[in-house]
Amino acid sequence: MVASTDPTAVQPNEGSKRFAFRGHPRGLPILFFTELWERFSYYGMRAILVLYMVTPVAQGGLGFDTKHATSIYGTYTMSVYLTALPGGLIADRWLGARLAVLLGGIIIACGHFSMVFHSIAFLYLGMAFIAVGTGLLKPNISAMVGSLYSEEDPRRDSGFSIFYMGINVGAVLAPLVCGFLAQHEGFKAFVASLGFHPATSWHWGFGAAGVGMTLGLIIYILNRKQLAPVAKFAKVETKDVVRRNPPLTRNDYKRIAAIFIFFLFTILFWAAYEQKGASLNLFALRLVRTELFGFAFPSSWLQSLTPLFVILLAPLFSMLWVRLGTRQPSSPVKFVFGLLFIGLAYALLVPGAALTALGKISPLWLVGLYFLEVVGEMCLSPVGLSTVTKLSPAKLVGIMMGVWFLAAALGNKLAGYLSGFFVADNAGTLVRLYGGIAAGLLISAVILSLMTPKVKKLMGAVH
Numbered sequence: 001m002v003a004s005t006d007p008t009a010v011q012p013n014e015g016s017k018r019f020a021f022r023g024h025p026r027g028l029p030i031l032f033f034t035e036l037w038e039r040f041s042y043y044g045m046r047a048i049l050v051l052y053m054v055t056p057v058a059q060g061g062l063g064f065d066t067k068h069a070t071s072i073y074g075t076y077t078m079s080v081y082l083t084a085l086p087g088g089l090i091a092d093r094w095l096g097a098r099l100a101v102l103l104g105g106i107i108i109a110c111g112h113f114s115m116v117f118h119s120i121a122f123l124y125l126g127m128a129f130i131a132v133g134t135g136l137l138k139p140n141i142s143a144m145v146g147s148l149y150s151e152e153d154p155r156r157d158s159g160f161s162i163f164y165m166g167i168n169v170g171a172v173l174a175p176l177v178c179g180f181l182a183q184h185e186g187f188k189a190f191v192a193s194l195g196f197h198p199a200t201s202w203h204w205g206f207g208a209a210g211v212g213m214t215l216g217l218i219i220y221i222l223n224r225k226q227l228a229p230v231a232k233f234a235k236v237e238t239k240d241v242v243r244r245n246p247p248l249t250r251n252d253y254k255r256i257a258a259i260f261i262f263f264l265f266t267i268l269f270w271a272a273y274e275q276k277g278a279s280l281n282l283f284a285l286r287l288v289r290t291e292l293f294g295f296a297f298p299s300s301w302l303q304s305l306t307p308l309f310v311i312l313l314a315p316l317f318s319m320l321w322v323r324l325g326t327r328q329p330s331s332p333v334k335f336v337f338g339l340l341f342i343g344l345a346y347a348l349l350v351p352g353a354a355l356t357a358l359g360k361i362s363p364l365w366l367v368g369l370y371f372l373e374v375v376g377e378m379c380l381s382p383v384g385l386s387t388v389t390k391l392s393p394a395k396l397v398g399i400m401m402g403v404w405f406l407a408a409a410l411g412n413k414l415a416g417y418l419s420g421f422f423v424a425d426n427a428g429t430l431v432r433l434y435g436g437i438a439a440g441l442l443i444s445a446v447i448l449s450l451m452t453p454k455v456k457k458l459m460g461a462v463h
Contacts, residue, residue: 024159025148030223032166035141037216038105039170041112042080042134043307044178044209046277047300049073050419051285052182052202053123060199062120067420070278074416076127077274081409083135085402088143090136097140097147098227104136105217112210116203126206144227171307174212178205179300248393251460255391258458259400261451262384263407265335268444269380270411271418272342272437273373276306278419279433280366283353286424289360302366309374317378331387331459332452336445338380343441345372349434357427390462 053069055061064072091100111129114122145163181187182205188198248256284290284299291297321328329337345368352365384404392400418437423429448455 024162026226027148028145028159028162030219030226031141031145031148032163034101034105034216034220035163036166036170037212037219038108038134038137038141039167040174040177041108041209041213041216042130042174043171043303044174044212045112045115045130045206046077047175047179047281047303048182048202048205049076050278050281051300052206054282055202058199060118060197060202062123066282066422070416070419070422072127072416073278073419074413076131077277077412077416078409079127079131080134081405081412083131084139084405085135087135087137088139091140091143095136097144098224100136100140101144102217102220104133104138104140105213105220107133108137109133109210109213109217112206112213115206116210118200118203165311168307168311170212172304172311174209175300175303177212178208179298179303181205181208183298183300185296248396252393254458255393255460255462256396256400258455259388259391259403261448261455261458262331262335262387263403265339265444265448266380266384266404266407267411267414268441269338269342269376270408271414272346272441273377274412274415275419275437276303276370276373278416279422280369282419282422282424283430284363284366287356287360287430288363288366290363292363302363302370305367305370306374309371310377313374313378330452330456331383331462332448332455334379334383336449336452338376338378338383339441339445339448341372341376341379343376343438343445345369345376346434346438346441348372350431350438353430353434354427356424356430387459387462391459 050069050073051061053062053064053072054066055063057063062069087100087104091097095103107129111126111131111133114126114129116122142163145159149159182202184201187204188201191201191204192198281300281303284302288299288302290299290301349365349369352361355361384407388400388404418433421429421433
């Protein structure tokens with residue numbers, strides 16, 4: 001599999017075919033563009049959320065202090081992943097996937113449009129709507145992609161790869177568009193020429209996120225007839241399976257224990273990875289020269305680097321794992337590499353943080369961090385999804401996948417907490433913050449490497 005910027009995203013499998021709709025079910029492009037615009041809306045809003053909250057009221061923001069803003073950010077992003085569990089359950093038992101996706105998209109759009117208004121109440125209302133709507137849409141649109149194919153269909157892996165590319169295309173475009181509308185001085189001048197106060201530009205960015213989700217809904221609704229057979233290949237258990245429901249074995253419990261070990265280290269990974277929307281977003285705003293070859297750009301544009309690197313590196317890692325075949329590292333070792341590379345990413349930023357005492361630094365420091373971070377993601381994120389499905393007892397796969405999402409949720413909350421220690425005018429504090437994150441990750445990599453023989457025993461025959 002290949003990693004994604006989104007831990008709930010469907011991942012492409014190794015050796016997937018080139019990006020093309022030709023030869024795939026007619027429903028795939030519909031789901032591709034619906035998801036592209038949903039991810040556009042989510043990552044567009046997220047790229048400017050913390051910046052909006054900490055910006056002084058006179059400049060159109062809410063004037064929150066860093067700890068308050070990043071705590072809200074952590075709670076919000078945690079909620080987005082937690083709601084995937086009840087959202088999937090509601091679809092399975094009552095709404096069905098197609099209706100759940102439609103309602104989820106409508107609620108998400110309402111959430112983004114709520115944030116067009118300059119009000120703390122509407123901010124909270126918007127985030128609540130987006131979290132609930134994402135819980136309905138995300139797990140169920142992914143399930144719909146799987147339902148387009150039988151389990152034996154050779155096009156299945158390629159279909160997931162195409163869907164995954166839509167996620168990352170949306171994630172690349174979102175900060176570029178929403179960040180430009182929210183932050184760029186040229187657009188603020190345009191807003192003023194229309195008779196609006198230039199400080200309202202933040203809300204144009206939030207509104208653009210809502211427009212993105214609306215475009216996804218329009219595509220989904222206009223082509224809904226092509227999604228009619230979407231559940232054709234849905235897997236249905238027989239009564240005989242249900243009746244037997246064999247108890248868990250000793251080996252099952254060992255494999256579950258291995259999952260929980262991965263769970264703990266995954267929390268640490270996402271706590272560092274999700275700094276990009278919080279402390280690193282503030283770092284880019286206040287401490288990075290957002291100019292290249294004389295061209296000034298919004299600080300939020302740097303948020304597009306991660307999905308861009310995923311798109312560029314995904315084929316390379318896919319080919320690497322296929323080339324290594326049975327010689328590729330085991331799952332615990334790949335986890336170690338994931339922690340190691342993201343630890344190195346933050347270690348790279350430590351001297352950059354120290355240099356902020358002399359003034360703003362080059363954006364290349366963040367470029368290097370995001371590149372190493374994505375290399376780590378390639379080793380850990382897809383491995384987690386794959387390993388959970390392989391280790392989980394058949395009757396507990398859904399619950400164990402919920403555990404994976406819970407790790408992402410807790411990691412996001414911890415990311416918000418750690419970001420609260422960001423102080424723009426104290427280079428020493430920044431060195432301690434990012435140096436501490438780097439040290440924690442590198443120590444975790446060492447601990448997991450020492451535990452690897454034990455974890456392999458718990459995993460049994462699973463590589």
